[in-house]
Amino acid sequence: xxxxxxxxxxxxxxxxxxxxxxxxxxxxxxxxxxxxxxxxxxxxxxxxxxxxxxxxxxxxxxxxxxxxxxxxxxxxxxxxxxxxxxxxxxxxxxxxxxxxxxxxxxxxxxxxxxxxxxxxxxxxxxxxxxxxxxxxxxxxxxxxxxxxxxxxxxxxxxxxxxxxxxxxxxxxxxxxxxxxxxxxxxxxxxxxxxxxxxxxxxxxxxxxxxxxxxxxxxxxxxxxxxxxxxxxxxxxxxxxxxxxxxxxxxxxxxxxxxxxxxxxxxxxxxxxxxxxxxxxxxxxxxxxxxxxxxxxxxxxxxxxxxxxxxxxxxxxxxxxxxxxxxxxxxxxxxxxxxxxxxxxxxxxxxxxxxxxxxxxxxxxxxxxxxxxxxxxxxxxxxxxxxxxxxxxxxxxxxxxxxxxxxxxxxxxxxxxxxxxxxxxxxxxxxxxxxxxxxxxxxxxxxxxxxxxxxxxxxxxxxxxxxxxxxxxxxxxxxxxxxxxxxxxxxxxxxxxxxxxxxxxxxxxxxxxxxxxx
Amino acid sequence: xxxxxxxxxxxxxxxxxxxxxxxxxxxxxxxxxxxxxxxxxxxxxxxxxxxxxxxxxxxxxxxxxxxxxxxxxxxxxxxxxxxxxxxxxxxxxxxxxxxxxxxxxxxxxxxxxxxxxxxxxxxxxxxxxxxxxxxxxxxxxxxxxxxxxxxxxxxxxxxxxxxxxxxxxxxxxxxxxxxxxxxxxxxxxxxxxxxxxxxxxxxxxxxxxxxxxxxxxxxxxxxxxxxxxxxxxxxxxxxxxxxxxxxxxxxxxxxxxxxxxxxxxxxxxxxxxxxxxxxxxxxxxxxxxxxxxxxxxxxxxxxxxxxxxxxxxxxxxxxxxxxxxx
Numbered sequence: 001x002x003x004x005x006x007x008x009x010x011x012x013x014x015x016x017x018x019x020x021x022x023x024x025x026x027x028x029x030x031x032x033x034x035x036x037x038x039x040x041x042x043x044x045x046x047x048x049x050x051x052x053x054x055x056x057x058x059x060x061x062x063x064x065x066x067x068x069x070x071x072x073x074x075x076x077x078x079x080x081x082x083x084x085x086x087x088x089x090x091x092x093x094x095x096x097x098x099x100x101x102x103x104x105x106x107x108x109x110x111x112x113x114x115x116x117x118x119x120x121x122x123x124x125x126x127x128x129x130x131x132x133x134x135x136x137x138x139x140x141x142x143x144x145x146x147x148x149x150x151x152x153x154x155x156x157x158x159x160x161x162x163x164x165x166x167x168x169x170x171x172x173x174x175x176x177x178x179x180x181x182x183x184x185x186x187x188x189x190x191x192x193x194x195x196x197x198x199x200x201x202x203x204x205x206x207x208x209x210x211x212x213x214x215x216x217x218x219x220x221x222x223x224x225x226x227x228x229x230x231x232x233x234x235x236x237x238x239x240x241x242x243x244x245x246x247x248x249x250x251x252x253x254x255x256x257x258x259x260x261x262x263x264x265x266x267x268x269x270x271x272x273x274x275x276x277x278x279x280x281x282x283x284x285x286x287x288x289x290x291x292x293x294x295x296x297x298x299x300x301x302x303x304x305x306x307x308x309x310x311x312x313x314x315x316x317x318x319x320x321x322x323x324x325x326x327x328x329x330x331x332x333x334x335x336x337x338x339x340x341x342x343x344x345x346x347x348x349x350x351x352x353x354x355x356x357x358x359x360x361x362x363x364x365x366x367x368x369x370x371x372x373x374x375x376x377x378x379x380x381x382x383x384x385x386x387x388x389x390x391x392x393x394x395x396x397x398x399x400x401x402x403x404x405x406x407x408x409x410x411x412x413x414x415x416x417x418x419x420x421x422x423x424x425x426x427x428x429x430x431x432x433x434x435x436x437x438x439x440x441x442x443x444x445x446x447x448x449x450x451x452x453x454x455x456x457x458x459x460x461x462x463x464x465x466x467x468x469x470x471x472x473x474x475x476x477x478x479x480x481x482x483x484x485x486x487x488x489x490x491x492x493x494x495x496x497x498x499x500x501x502x503x504x505x506x507x508x509x510x511x512x513x514x515x516x517x
Numbered sequence: 518x519x520x521x522x523x524x525x526x527x528x529x530x531x532x533x534x535x536x537x538x539x540x541x542x543x544x545x546x547x548x549x550x551x552x553x554x555x556x557x558x559x560x561x562x563x564x565x566x567x568x569x570x571x572x573x574x575x576x577x578x579x580x581x582x583x584x585x586x587x588x589x590x591x592x593x594x595x596x597x598x599x600x601x602x603x604x605x606x607x608x609x610x611x612x613x614x615x616x617x618x619x620x621x622x623x624x625x626x627x628x629x630x631x632x633x634x635x636x637x638x639x640x641x642x643x644x645x646x647x648x649x650x651x652x653x654x655x656x657x658x659x660x661x662x663x664x665x666x667x668x669x670x671x672x673x674x675x676x677x678x679x680x681x682x683x684x685x686x687x688x689x690x691x692x693x694x695x696x697x698x699x700x701x702x703x704x705x706x707x708x709x710x711x712x713x714x715x716x717x718x719x720x721x722x723x724x725x726x727x728x729x730x731x732x733x734x735x736x737x738x739x740x741x742x743x744x745x746x747x748x749x750x751x752x753x754x755x756x757x758x759x760x761x762x763x764x765x766x767x768x769x770x771x772x773x774x775x776x777x778x779x780x781x782x783x784x785x786x787x788x789x790x791x792x793x794x795x796x797x798x799x800x801x802x803x804x805x806x807x808x809x810x811x812x813x814x815x816x817x818x819x820x821x822x823x824x825x826x827x828x829x830x831x832x833x834x835x836x837x838x839x840x841x842x843x
Contacts (some may be wrong), residue, residue, distance in 0.1 A: 233787055
């Protein structure tokens with residue numbers, strides 16, 4: 001069996017060396033498959049990974065967090081609230097229809113109705129079609145994240161999604177729960193056409209024959225995407241050659257995949273920050289900035305990254321990862337046990353106090369182990385922690401209730417922008433505008449909020465960076481929350497699958513550009 | 518016989534009703550399904566609105582009555598994740614699980630009878646001691662560990678067998694696609710079936726051995742020996758027959774239990790069956806699917822137990838002898 005496979009492989013290599021461009025099939029195993037074929041149904045990693053296969057965005061992120069044109073060839077700012085985009089011509093949808101500005105307008109209106117996406121598009125008012133290949137994207141006020149948001153516009157085939165199905169349902173219908181035309185049928189402009197789908201089992205993609213991007217180096221003709229939930233099984237599938245590309249790779253198997261002769265490991269600093277929040281409404285002591293600083297000084301984040309994450313993380317001192325506008329390189333991680341004790345004594349808590357702590361145990365990498373480590377670190381400054389960890393399904397309702405004094409939360413900014421961290425995690429909680437929705441610490445500093453508001457209308461990147469970095473500094477100085485680390489990303493690939501070039505910190509590999517030997 | 522059946526059917530209905538009530542009552546503690554349906558930055562207001570649309574804000578009684586009303590018409594609710602009727606989803610996944618259980622059962626029957634008989638006949642033999650020793654190890658290692666170990670030996674190390682999934686399957690009838698029609702299918706089912714069998718096999722070897730040893734001490738075996746019947750005939754015809762009665766009883770119950778054990782095995786092997794689906798449903802807080810699964814599995818248990826009771830009556834010769842005597 002083994003010999004036969006080897007012979008076949010050798011034969012295949014021989015054929016390739018002879019210069020024959022044979023059909024390439026790549027088997028991909030992720031931990032989950034996309035929940036729906038409707039790109040607007042859920043804002044999640046799986047949906048975006050899928051969107052980059054079956055659709056194309058107007059513009060997309062480059063590896064170093066810049067923008068590159070996709071369906072939009074170029075764009076320019078016309079006035080404070082208008083950006084004009086020029087669409088690529090001769091782009092075909094999978095159905096055969098041609099892409100025009102009308103499709104973008106239609107997609108934009110649908111995004112505005114999506115419960116998941118409408119938050120991102122709240123600052124936008126309209127898409128005005130100028131001609132077939134030109135449209136204006138309008139915002140209510142000057143808005144610095146127009147291009148960031150445009151990476152979420154994956155034009156849908158408006159003609160394909162218009163009309164009614166045989167049982168009389170509107171094809172454009174966007175439903176969260178239940179059957180809809182768009183959740184089972186797809187027509188995008190993307191490099192791959194969905195040919196087969198059994199939810200939770202497998203999805204088969206074939207390369208789109210009329211794909212516009214003929215300059216793409218991608219040579220993959222077929223992708224078979226299988227969700228493999230269990231980490232050891234996914235790793236075993238790669239090591240045994242049953243699949244060619246996997247994500248994520250668990251920290252325990254990084255060395256193994258790296259060392260194996262037949263596989264490559266690709267890692268990258270991620271942008272999801274893992275933090276703890278200290279609830280000031282529940283614990284009087286947390287109202288004192290010195291106590292919060294003491295906790296930050298007591299937590300050895302570098303130790304956590306080193307020991308628990310096995311080096312597979314980037315130590316964090318602030319919410320913004322490097323590369324974001326608001327990232328302030330001057331802010332260094334704090335760890336000094338003596339200083340922590342001194343701060344506790346200064347605040348009048350030398351004898352410490354008792355708190356409760358909650359963390360999920362299946363949401364972030366090693367989340368429960370991290371919480372245990374933090375709890376034992378806090379005992380060194382006489383804070384006794386009663387820790388409870390639970391599956392994410394139970395954790396989120398508990399988090400919404402603010403059920404413990406310290407709670408863990410990880411965050412990735414959908415906009416890939418610093419202001420998003422503050423808006424959700426550290427802004428003064430306000431149910432009217434939704435600020436501080438995940439601020440279980442109830443940390444509140446109106447000055448910081450004012451900086452965030454100012455940054456939301458500041459379009460000059462330099463001035464904006466200044467505002468956001470000042471914001472990070474305030475939250476850092478007052479120890480508004482405890483930053484731990486940024487989770488790194490890891491992919492495993494069979495040798496010959498050049499995945500290095502197509503992965504990015506947002507974790508949506510551009511599989512259309514994948515080159516396989 | 519008919520009266521007995523009718524009685525069993527009524528019992529089954531009562532059990533099913535209790536299961537539905539219990540599974541429905543625990544669903545509030547499973548978490549918030551909305552969290553899995555929407556992205557993290559969706560506002561609380563939008564989530565409340567969706568909760569209203571799904572009827573999750575109604576009182577427990579309202580929700581339960583609505584569920585029972587629909588269930589009586591064969592509608593066990595719609596899965597949040599699959600967006601299909603929960604019963605359809607389960608029935609689609611059922612063949613994969615049943616095939617796995619069937620393959621594991623074949624392995625158990627094929628191995629436990631000869632091993633059990635052998636260790637009973639030659640209790641002090643080195644081979645018997647090795648078998649008994651291994652069976653202790655088999656009982657004590659959790660199934661997911663056995664499974665992962667086997668994957669790393671046979672799939673990663675030796676590369677003899679595939680590491681996950683069902684491989685090439687052939688449609689048979691309706692949603693039933695079989696593994697048993699292709700070589701690839703057989704190769705794929707081998708590891709999961711062995712892993713699943715590994716829990717029950719030691720139990721059955723020990724059970725058959727114990728029963729067999731007891732039977733071998735009995736008067737009629739001694740008499741048969743005295744009569745000069747060949748040992749082979751004594752062991753495999755006279756003794757084994759009587760050994761199998763308790764084995765069938767336990768076996769029927771255990772095969773039902775095995776359906777539950779498939780949760781772990783299927784998860785490790787990414788086997789697209791019911792057990793894996795259930796664990797995923799719990800992770801996703803797909804409550805309609807969870808409730809429907811519990812009801813279907815409860816139903817399988819009730820049915821297998823009823824069938825075992827019937828078979829027991831048929832196989833037990835003392836029952837027949839009594840009848841003949843009367």
